[in-house]
Amino acid sequence: MSRKSSFWHTTLSPYLLEHVRVALNSVGDVLKNPVASLLTILTIAVVLLQPTLLHIGLKTAQSASNNLANNYNLALFLEPELPESAALDLRLTLQRRTGIKNVDYISPKQGLKEFAERTGLSAVIEKLPNNPLPATLVITPNTPISQPQLLDLRKQMLAIEGVDSVRLDIEWAERFAKMVLIANRIGLIVNILLALAVLFVIGNTIRLAIENKKSEIEISRLMGATDPFIRRPFLYMGFLYGFLGATFSWVALSLIVAWLVPPLRYLSKIYNFQPPTGLIPMEIVFLLLATGTAVGFVGAWAAFSSHLSAIDRV
Amino acid sequence: MIEFRQVTKRFNDGKFGLVGIDLQIHQGEMVFLTGHSGAGKSTLLNLITLLERPTRGEVWVDNGNLLALSCKQIPIYRRRIGVIFQDHRLLLDRNVFDNVALPLVISGVPRLEIPRRVHAALDLVNLLDKENKLPSSLSGGEQQRVGIARAVVNKPPIILADEPTGNLDPELSKEIIKLFENLNQVGVTLLIASHDYQLLMYRPYRVLTLAEGRLIADQKGGIQRADTQPLVAAS
Numbered sequence: 281m282s283r284k285s286s287f288w289h290t291t292l293s294p295y296l297l298e299h300v301r302v303a304l305n306s307v308g309d310v311l312k313n314p315v316a317s318l319l320t321i322l323t324i325a326v327v328l329l330q331p332t333l334l335h336i337g338l339k340t341a342q343s344a345s346n347n348l349a350n351n352y353n354l355a356l357f358l359e360p361e362l363p364e365s366a367a368l369d370l371r372l373t374l375q376r377r378t379g380i381k382n383v384d385y386i387s388p389k390q391g392l393k394e395f396a397e398r399t400g401l402s403a404v405i406e407k408l409p410n411n412p413l414p415a416t417l418v419i420t421p422n423t424p425i426s427q428p429q430l431l432d433l434r435k436q437m438l439a440i441e442g443v444d445s446v447r448l449d450i451e452w453a454e455r456f457a458k459m460v461l462i463a464n465r466i467g468l469i470v471n472i473l474l475a476l477a478v479l480f481v482i483g484n485t486i487r488l489a490i491e492n493k494k495s496e497i498e499i500s501r502l503m504g505a506t507d508p509f510i511r512r513p514f515l516y517m518g519f520l521y522g523f524l525g526a527t528f529s530w531v532a533l534s535l536i537v538a539w540l541v542p543p544l545r546y547l548s549k550i551y552n553f554q555p556p557t558g559l560i561p562m563e564i565v566f567l568l569l570a571t572g573t574a575v576g577f578v579g580a581w582a583a584f585s586s587h588l589s590a591i592d593r594v
Numbered sequence: 595m596i597e598f599r600q601v602t603k604r605f606n607d608g609k610f611g612l613v614g615i616d617l618q619i620h621q622g623e624m625v626f627l628t629g630h631s632g633a634g635k636s637t638l639l640n641l642i643t644l645l646e647r648p649t650r651g652e653v654w655v656d657n658g659n660l661l662a663l664s665c666k667q668i669p670i671y672r673r674r675i676g677v678i679f680q681d682h683r684l685l686l687d688r689n690v691f692d693n694v695a696l697p698l699v700i701s702g703v704p705r706l707e708i709p710r711r712v713h714a715a716l717d718l719v720n721l722l723d724k725e726n727k728l729p730s731s732l733s734g735g736e737q738q739r740v741g742i743a744r745a746v747v748n749k750p751p752i753i754l755a756d757e758p759t760g761n762l763d764p765e766l767s768k769e770i771i772k773l774f775e776n777l778n779q780v781g782v783t784l785l786i787a788s789h790d791y792q793l794l795m796y797r798p799y800r801v802l803t804l805a806e807g808r809l810i811a812d813q814k815g816g817i818q819r820a821d822t823q824p825l826v827a828a829s
């Protein structure tokens with residue numbers, strides 16, 4: 281700290297200069313114990329990773345759930361004995377009904393082909409002695425449509441001659457939406473707990489740093505150092521740990537997401553939702569870094585406040 | 595400059611550190627505080643630096659009652675007092691320059707001014723050539739001189755020293771006392787706690803003697819050999 285170029289002296293205000301000095305010293309302190317510092321940073325990174333992953337997972341699930349909620353379809357499974365011509369006639373009749381937007385006919389053969397494509401189980405399916413799938417009419421009702429209306433429509437469809445059974449996706453979609461909601465709330469609790477964990481890790485590291493500098497703090501006090509002066513390097517240290525932990529977490533997160541994207545893309549084709557891209561969205565990166573540094577700062581502050589009273593003060 | 599009015603210090607464990615101390619030290623005086631180990635010397639100094647608060651009575655420094663100082667004012671007050679310890683209490687991971695610069699950094703002295711003032715203080719204790727050394731590579735006498743440079747770098751009007759020669763041989767001790775005399779000559783008020791009677795004997799200092807927390811003697815012209823006898827016998 282004794283030899284710095286005169287550039288720093290002349291261009292920066294003394295107050296700013298003091299902060300630069302303290303910040304650089306804190307970087308030096310963190311680097312002085314590279315192994316211990318790295319352990320702290322990695323611990324913070326791992327702890328921060330979980331809520332972030334959860335957040336991304338929930339976002340994806342939510343987009344899937346929204347898609348499902350807007351795609352209510354009725355699948356009419358026709359009786360196996362019904363000839364194809366009768367099925368096509370039924371399709372035309374239904375097409376003309378009010379409240380129905382579109383009717384698709386899926387023959388057993390076509391259904392099996394699509395199933396094979398979606399699941400990649402074509403090898404297994406080829407070995408089947410006969411096609412187990414019925415002919416299906418997929419009805420897309422006019423939207424918006426309420427739940428009672430949907431249930432009523434299902435009743436009407438069941439009454440039609442030649443219709444064996446009707447499957448309505450509404451229950452599953454709603455259950456899924458509710459599960460996402462519950463997961464969201466659990467996620468919030470988990471996030472708070474994990475934030476406390478980071479607080480604890482950083483607080484403990486700062487407490488050790490304070491302990492190591494105890495004699496320096498005591499002597500500085502006696503020479504007239506104010507509390508903010510003594511606190512400053514530890515706040516910078518907490519800030520730095522939080523920021524570096526969050527940065528490491530970001531790197532790890534990118535690797536994990538890159539690893540998860542191919543299977544998710546495959547799932548998204550089956551369940552018809554927006555697949556995640558390999559990049560972490562900017563707002564999540566920002567949230568991660570902001571949370572990391574804020575928690576680091578607060579952890580350092582808390583450690584300092586609680587530990588300072590232990591170091592003699594009058 | 596420093597005034598104690600009926601000061602009593604009773605510790606939490608019920609022990610008395612000081613009992614009914616009344617004393618006055620004027621600006622520009624150089625005063626020794628003596629007495630056996632446990633007599634209350636350090637306690638008296640700690641009351642001036644506000645490391646301790648009196649149980650009863652008042653301490654006045656520079657015509658201000660220390661009781662009136664708010665928490666915010668204490669650091670500012672402390673910058674006007676230089677403190678020297680027996681174990682010098684240097685920061686072992688910083689070089690001599692940084693150790694001496696510490697009080698200046700704490701008081702927010704402009705960066706550009708720091709080297710000049712550190713060098714002036716190191717010059718005073720004759721250690722200019724050691725500024726880049728770590729304290730551990732210095733001798734005991736040199737370490738204590740670094741401690742003195744650190745205490746004077748802020749040009750405080752008052753210097754308190756607690757057993758500054760406790761770890762040094764007589765030759766080095768004399769050197770340290772000589773340094774204090776030089777400071778005293780430029781107007782600094784000094785209060786030096788020491789149980790080293792040899793050092794004080796036949797010298798013209800004012801000597802305050804403590805025994806079991808009480809001020810039992812205040813001699814203006816230094817102490818004679820005979821004065822030390824009853825103290826030794828009493829312990």
Ligand SMILES: Nc1ncnc2c1ncn2[C@@H]1O[C@H](COP(=O)(O)OP(=O)(O)O)[C@@H](O)[C@H]1O
Nearest residue numbers: 605607609610611630631632633634635636637
């Ligand atoms: N914090 C404390 N708590 C209890 N007793 C103390 C404390 N500090 C000092 N004492 C006691 O007060 C007396 C005076 O101590 P001190 O001022 O350190 O003496 P000296 O510096 O003259 O050797 C001693 O008996 C010591 O044990």
Ligand SMILES: [Mg+2]
Nearest residue numbers: 635636637756
């Ligand atoms: Mg003592």
